Amino acid sequence: MIINSLWGKKVPSKEVAKERLQVVLVYDRAKIEPKLIEQIKEDLVNVVSKYLNFDHENIKVELSNEEIKSILRIDIPLKD
Amino acid sequence: MGKAIVITSGKGGVGKTTAVANIGTGLALRGLKIVLVDTDIGLRNLDLLLGLENRIVYNLVDVIEGRCNLKQALVKDKRLNNLFLLPAAQTKEKEAVSIEQMKFLVHELKKDFDYVLIDSPAGIEHGFRTAISGADEAIVITTPEVSSVRDADRVIGLLEANGFENLSLIVNRVRFDMVRNGDMLGVEDLLEILSIELLGIIPEDENLIISVNKGEPIILNADKYRSGLAFSLVVKKLLGEEVSWEELEKSESFIEKIFKFFRG
Ligand SMILES: Nc1ncnc2c1ncn2[C@@H]1O[C@H](COP(=O)(O)OP(=O)(O)OP(=O)(O)O)[C@@H](O)[C@H]1O
Ligand SMILES: [Mg+2]
Numbered sequence: 001m002i003i004n005s006l007w008g009k010k011v012p013s014k015e016v017a018k019e020r021l022q023v024v025l026v027y028d029r030a031k032i033e034p035k036l037i038e039q040i041k042e043d044l045v046n047v048v049s050k051y052l053n054f055d056h057e058n059i060k061v062e063l064s065n066e067e068i069k070s071i072l073r074i075d076i077p078l079k080d
Numbered sequence: 081m082g083k084a085i086v087i088t089s090g091k092g093g094v095g096k097t098t099a100v101a102n103i104g105t106g107l108a109l110r111g112l113k114i115v116l117v118d119t120d121i122g123l124r125n126l127d128l129l130l131g132l133e134n135r136i137v138y139n140l141v142d143v144i145e146g147r148c149n150l151k152q153a154l155v156k157d158k159r160l161n162n163l164f165l166l167p168a169a170q171t172k173e174k175e176a177v178s179i180e181q182m183k184f185l186v187h188e189l190k191k192d193f194d195y196v197l198i199d200s201p202a203g204i205e206h207g208f209r210t211a212i213s214g215a216d217e218a219i220v221i222t223t224p225e226v227s228s229v230r231d232a233d234r235v236i237g238l239l240e241a242n243g244f245e246n247l248s249l250i251v252n253r254v255r256f257d258m259v260r261n262g263d264m265l266g267v268e269d270l271l272e273i274l275s276i277e278l279l280g281i282i283p284e285d286e287n288l289i290i291s292v293n294k295g296e297p298i299i300l301n302a303d304k305y306r307s308g309l310a311f312s313l314v315v316k317k318l319l320g321e322e323v324s325w326e327e328l329e330k331s332e333s334f335i336e337k338i339f340k341f342f343r344g
Contacts, residue, residue: 012262017226018269024226025233025273 026063030070037061037072044074053079082113084186084196086215087250088239090231092202094223095252098288099311100199101129105297106315108163112194115154115164117186119211120201121176124168131158131295132165141169141176143185150188159300164193174206179213186214204238212242219279221250224265233274248279250314255284256329267325280314281325282307306331 027034041061060075087096104116118126127133138153157163189196200211212218218239222232239247251267258264267281285307291298302308310328317323
């Protein structure tokens, strides 16, 4: 979550609404169920760890809308 | 040739019919020749909002099935003689009108009217596809709630896929006090999320209930009620005139206070 309570201040509910909408619309527009991304992430972890050493916690799989295309971004920071 | 504009939303009950009745009346007040087409077959309401429910003889499906000609089915408004309604059938199925038939009908109406405003049913099925089929432009309407915005996004996608280019957004039932407190999505948020042009902002207004009770579009009282003023700004913007939305937010507190005072 990007939105966290700062110094105990309550987050305006419209910020929560906006963030939730932005996320859900990315999936709606790409016609992909959010759960699918989780599965892709799990599979990736399994495949990549056969060959490379990396921190499983830091892997990032993110769907985003850019211009007219949906883009799936995968970040796998490798260990030194 | 006039212009055909469809008003649509995806989600039901967000204010499509209210918008069509008021924008149509507002355009007619400017002296333009207007016809309002109710495509919500089986659930017609536009007649009630205009106070024309007792004047209907024929409807859209009668025209399509050849029981009358187009002119016979048009109901003239009570107040403005350059405003007409083509009512929906109340007892037919949504499938009674095909996309081809609607296209033909709207094309015929465009020959005689400056604007053809089409009231779409809720949903994204046959009724929606029929309603948008004859239109040159589309107005999407949403409230500032997540579910309504999500549906609006879906509809925007479908409209774009159907070749619509000039899409614009009306945000209905805005409560400026809640927006100020951070408890309602603001208009800027919605424009950013949906990437669409703004056509209008309509405040939440209980006076709309009274106007529907009477069958009198609230834009006829744009000087008294903030939602009436808001619809008159939509009409202005639609006609390409300069509009300032600040006027509206100010009027909310100002006009309302005065009228509440006089009404006691
Ligand atoms: N700005 C507003 N303030 C208060 N009430 C409103 C406002 N706009 C619409 N309403 C009310 O919301 C209800 C639904 O409005 P309307 O019938 O115009 O929606 P609709 O989108 O046409 O619905 P449907 O999808 O069923 O056709 C009505 O009771 C109407 O009076
Ligand atoms: Mg309606």
